[in-house]
Amino acid sequence: MIRTTTLAVLLAASFSVFAAEQAKTKVDLTKAKEIAEGMCVACHGADGNSPAPANPILAGQIPEYLYKQLSNFKAVDGKPAVRNNAIMGGMVAALSDEDMKSLSVYFSQQKMKPSAAKEEKLLAEGKTLWRGGDFEKGIPACAGCHGPAGAGLPAQYPRLAGQYAEYTANQLKIFRSHERANDSEKVMRTIAGKLSDRQIDAIAEYAAGLR
Structure with missing residues (x-):
């Protein structure tokens, strides 16, 4: 903490x-x-x-x-x-x-035309990870940095609400592989390294449906 x-x-x-x-x-x-x-x-x-x-x-x-x-x-x-x-x-x-x-x-300043969640079977798991993380695996809640509604935190963390699930999932995977490494203090690489493919897809789907 x-x-x-x-x-x-x-x-x-x-x-x-x-x-x-x-x-x-x-x-x-x-x-x-x-x-x-x-x-x-x-x-x-x-x-x-x-x-x-x-x-x-x-x-x-x-x-x-x-x-x-x-x-x-x-x-x-x-x-x-x-x-x-x-x-x-x-x-x-x-x-x-x-x-x-x-x-x-x-x-x-442009008005966002948000994407939408498509894989309903993943939403419950995505919601759990977004709001509460996975304590046993040391995965923090996504909401802690990106906000309960995925709006992000001005000047610190990006908005993920309404983002394409495909794009969000891909970014988590390249953070996990360290192909993308421009996160401060390796925060996203550390978190993504603990996520399975299914968990990544669940988080991405849930974020796509947030408003």
């Missing part, structure tokens, strides 16, 4: 710094809209509502989280990207820091 509280304080402090820096950076929503309609539309939709379940819905997402992901996809000063993805790495290569912050704010 102490470690979790300390981590939350550190994360809050780090994102407070980000918020201060963001305030200094001009946000150009007109340019962001142009970038979204020209570069992002095929995979995420012009308004951030992805047409494909394999790609995340960006509309309504927490802007600080979106900015972190965009910046993590970008290789800087010859160093490899923190989050490795060939497609996204190519997309963000030409974006400036201002562009990424503007896009993050733009997508956060």
Whole structure:
């Protein structure tokens, strides 16, 4: 509990710094809209509502989280990207820091068209894990960080409510394999490492149905 509280304080402090820096950076929503309609539309939709379940819905997402992901996809000063993805790495290569912050704010302001749960047989298990975790396996409740309704915690944890189950499940699996490793203090890698495929699918389905 102490470690979790300390981590939350550190994360809050780090994102407070980000918020201060963001305030200094001009946000150009007109340019962001142009970038979204020209570069992002095929995979995420012009308004951030992805047409494909394999790609995340960006509309309504927490802007600080979106900015972190965009910046993590970008290789800087010859160093490899923190989050490795060939497609996204190519997309963000030409974006400036201002562009990424503007896009993050733009997508956060778009109205989300939420996905829906489809596998009803998994919902009860997903609800249990989301609300209470699995004490015996050391799995904390998802609601502890992402909120009871999956709205996330501004500047700290992403919104998962209404996200495509396919995308959420895939992210949990690549956290589990450490293919994705841009989580603070290895929190998601540690949790995902304790989840079975069925538990991952159950959590993803339950989150898709949250509002």
